[in-house]
Every structure is written in structure tokens, then in C-alpha cells.
Amino acid sequence: MNSDAALRPIRPEDDAAVARIIRTVMPEFGADGPGFAIHDAEVDHMTAAYPAPRSAYFVVDDGGRVIGGGGVGPLAGSDPSICELRKMYFLEEARNRGLGKRVLLQCIETARQIGYATMYLETLTGMSAAQRLYEHVGFTRIAAQIGATGHFSCDKYYTLALR
Numbered sequence: 001m002n003s004d005a006a007l008r009p010i011r012p013e014d015d016a017a018v019a020r021i022i023r024t025v026m027p028e029f030g031a032d033g034p035g036f037a038i039h040d041a042e043v044d045h046m047t048a049a050y051p052a053p054r055s056a057y058f059v060v061d062d063g064g065r066v067i068g069g070g071g072v073g074p075l076a077g078s079d080p081s082i083c084e085l086r087k088m089y090f091l092e093e094a095r096n097r098g099l100g101k102r103v104l105l106q107c108i109e110t111a112r113q114i115g116y117a118t119m120y121l122e123t124l125t126g127m128s129a130a131q132r133l134y135e136h137v138g139f140t141r142i143a144a145q146i147g148a149t150g151h152f153s154c155d156k157y158y159t160l161a162l163r
Helices: 012-028 099-114 128-136
Strands: 006-009 056-062 065-074 082-090 118-123 140-142 156-161
Touching: 006 099, 012 056, 012 065, 012 082, 056 082, 056 099, 065 099, 082 099, 099 118, 099 128, 118 128, 128 156
Parallel strands: 082 118
Antiparallel strands: 006 056, 056 065, 065 082, 118 156, 140 156
């Protein structure tokens, strides 16, 4: 990783790079069919999809090149005190460098500052490194999906108490 790598809020000029990351990474894990986030309308317009004050999206900028990111926002179809960890993906070159943990911790802290009580996330079998990270920072696996994300192909669900 370039020493210039920085974690920062997404900007409009990052939208194309973030969409490319999502469309590159999800198929690597077999997550390109129906019921996965790759098909969400927000993928092409991430800055518009994460407006303050109830949402935020962060990118990892490595010397002017976006190589990953993740965000937080309200969990659709659920209690307003529950947020969702959303679209946290990293190009292969960004993995195993602690960047996922940095983004995740920033999302958790931001969710706390916003006032959410619980963070929820959905993932799938095969994304084992991500699941180890979630469990390492305190997420607990739950038996079933909550909310109405539309991601019916995900098969693993986690929550984290924020208070």
C-alpha cells in the first residue's frame, strides 16, 4: 500500500471507481446473481445514496486511486435504531493490509455518533476473511435476515450492539 493511502468520505468523482470495485469484487465470490448488492440501483451513484445525517460512505484512497470502501445507513424495513453496514468491498491489492478493519471501525464509530443502537450486516458463505473480521470486532452471527434489503441470496447475518 502506498504511504499516501487515506480513509476519507466519498466524493462524487469517486462514484465510478466504487461501482467498478463492487462489480469486480462481488463476482470473485460468486455474488453476481439475483439477490446481491451488485444489482442495487445505488451502485452507480454512491454519493447520492449516502447522504448525511443518517448515512456515510468512506473510501480508501491510495495515492489518488480508490481501492476500497464501505458505508453505513439505515436498515430498510426495520427499526430506525438499526443501521446496516453496506457495500464494504476491496480490490485484491487492498486486502490483507488492515484496510478492511480501518473502514469497518470508522463505520462503527460513525454509526455510534449518528445514534444508532445496532449495526446489521449480510454476507455469504465464501467470504470467510470478512466474517473473521466481523467476529474479531464483536459482531455476533444471527440465524435469519432482518430488514428488507432485497439481498435474498445472502446466507449469513450479523449484528453488533453499538451502545
